[in-house]
Amino acid sequence: MTTASDLLVVGYDLDTGREVHIDDEPLPVWHAKSHRRGDSTLICHHCYLGDQTPTGTIVPLVVRGRHEGARRAHFAHPPGMAPTHGHSPETIWHSAGKHLIAHWAATMPDVQTVDIEEWLLDGRRRADVMVTFAGDTQLAVELQSQLLPDPDWLTRHQTYADGGITDVWLWRPGLRQLPRIMLSNGLPIWKLDVEPAHLAIGYGAPHEVGHDWYLAENPAVYDWHHPPCPRDRIEFASRPLTHFRLTAAGIQLPPDVTELLDNERDQRRAAAAEEAAQRNTPSSSP
Template sequence: MVQDDLLVVGFDLETRREVHIAEGPPEHWKRLGYNGTGQLVCFYCFHGFEAPVGTQVPLVTRGRLGGKVRRHFAHPPGQAPAGGHGPETVWHITTKHTLAAWARTRPGVARVRLEQWTEDRDRRADVEVLLEDGTKIALEAQRRLMTDDGWRVRHRDYVRQGVVDVWFWRPRVHFPHIVLSEGLPVWFYSVSKREAATSLGRPHRQVGEWWKAPDLSVYGLHHPPCALDELERVTMPLGSLGLAAHGAVLPGDLHKRLLDSQQEARREARRRQGDAARYAQSVRDAQERAARAPAPASPPRVPAGSLVCEACRRPLDPLLAKARRHILC
């Protein structure tokens, strides 16, 4: 595996576009790189990251398919900037372009553009996606921690303008938990693994009359999670995600796992509802039987001063005065 901070994105000086090693065989890149024509250079150096703008450093191709080190572009020995390129820079630029390339392959996508302002020019999305149904989606590659207030302002600006915002966070960066409170999922993207990750909400505890809750799905695995849920992290290839009007879509097998878990919770809720209904009916039946039962006979009136059984309050024979009750009472 190659660490994120060692990855290099290529730039083709002839086509004037960013290129990734997966777009062609190693022999192709070797012809364009360090020992070839030299038109394949480091994207970051050329665009002025940790180097003067326009710096041309032809790249070499390393690694091999199926080997311990995945194929990647690299600077020739001694030609990388001192300390290398910043890992946040590498992650952000690579992720932004990767998300754009991914979005272009999703069904129902009409247009994908990088670094686009919203109509009122309040926000500039890393990647703007227009779906064929007219939905606008902003894909954001977020490399640093944001405060709750900072994220909320950006999110609500998008909502106000009818834009669906989907956030991909750099791995190991803490995300603001206000994201979950707003009902959005949290996505991560690993450049080195080419994997997306998200968190599922574990089933809520079934306490009290939980089966009366308006949303029973939270008693199974659910996505997005609720703000205070216990979380389960799941990973998947970015290419397995879909894109729809509400944002990124989980792969089919993972979506089925959630549905199965939620259906099991709903079956248990129906069982509990049935038990509660049967108990309530049994109480009503008992009350009705009690209402229909004849009133108990009143005990005979006993003259004042007479002996009475302390149990049934009926007249007591003087022979039983010492016992103070009938033999059978």
Template sequence: MQDDLLVVGFDLETRREVHVAERPPEQWKRLGYGGTGQLVCFYCFHGFEAAVGTRVPLVTRGRLGGKVRRHFAHPAGHAPLGGHSPETVWHITTKHTLAAWATSRPGVDRVRLEQWTPDHDRRADVEVLLQDGTKVALEAQRQLMTDDGWRARHRDYARQGIVDVWFWRPRVHFPHIVLDEGLPVWFYSVSQRMAATSLGRAHARTDQWWKTPDLSVFGLHHPPCRLDELERVTLPLGALGLGAGGATLPEDLRKRLLESQREAQQEAKQRQASEARHARALRESRERAARAPAPTPLPPAPPGSLRCEVCHRPLDPLLAKNRRHILC
């Protein structure tokens, strides 16, 4: 099922967004179309492609394990003309899903939707305050952004000490400047309720590769570099962590990356140690030469005597043709 076919529910009694997987279909049937009517379309009620406050009770379709996943839908003839915008569906649902995910993460003190930054330059889709005081902005980005547009938003957040984490709609091209800034790229599928990201494959080991400041790039690494070959991974949103650096990979995947990087890091240490031993031996040799006493000057040679052109000692006339001692 594609994201643009989904409808998110809104419970008029609890005044909150609801998802079809939260309750058995029998309960939703009692609350939706043909029942009490308190389960309505979130988008219609909040004024997307309909007047604000429009109440359209929902039906539940599909079945668990079936070809069509269980989902909410408008009753026949009750949907807005042309349906809801796919971008609207994805953005609103992802924003609320990210807020619910952040609330469930350990170390989170507060989560709020649609909050302005202190200088009122930017409004985060989801503002998260961690218990250590770190502020995190979660952005659900449904459309392509230019490099300059994304960089301006990212640097505004950074200037105010806010960590920005971007989740992109699947199949939307993201600005590659994101990777240049050292940030991972996350995608979120509303229909599958799954997050995705890419790992960078190991870089080729070029000349003196062991002197590279970040040796992790010689194994699987995250985030990837701009020109890397990529390995895509998909995982439940709930498997991701959230900390002072933003969203984090689950422990088993982090271990896989560390294991992939370990061999290169060990070889680099061996090469660095070998270079250090060579440099130390050369330095000690030069120091010994500097401390050695000056050689005793040779006595002056009699006029007309032969000298070895190498050691400058007297040379037997038999060796005059070669102009040096046999061993010189």
């Protein structure tokens, strides 16, 4: 039986010294490097890194499935050669997620290069995925399975800001605590579900309507809004990753979501203006 974890195994190419994904090359390339059928230079990246195995463990991979077949093509351990308890979900999610995002980013307009595990020029930070757009503007994508202490996140965020690099942070779906420090710094919260290739949008719940609600600078907060405010109750709604676009400024919401949010904002602003007009109208004398 094929599990979701099996479908997300990332390989390591001993010839090139790079981690690789099933979609990086045509299947015949991987067959030629696979266990028994090939020269066994395609090995499990997770085993090699020491996830549930001694570091440096070499386990040649096989290729399962067919291109556009009923079962999606993927790398897999040969029977009996996987770690007893499998690889950790966090490790699988992080490795597969980097490649998913890299392949998606490469389809975006104006993207020149996409690099995985790319060091910044000053050597202070290595991005999970670095995207370079026309004009040499850059965007770094970080995938995090665990919540970072606020000072650590701020340090990483500032490193990117100092280099003129936009940073986008994607979090694992099962994360319970939310990185609200991001909201205080104007960044939205996204969750990446790798196996179905979906991105979840973090929305802020409507604020309580008080007596002076119409005076709010942004009346849209009285409906579901994006990005959330730092103290909001946050809910997530998921869409296929292909519905989103990536630009040098960050991830762009799907057009239908943007239209919906814009309409709700305009309706709230109109209601606020109407409320203000009514309150400023002198009442008639009896």
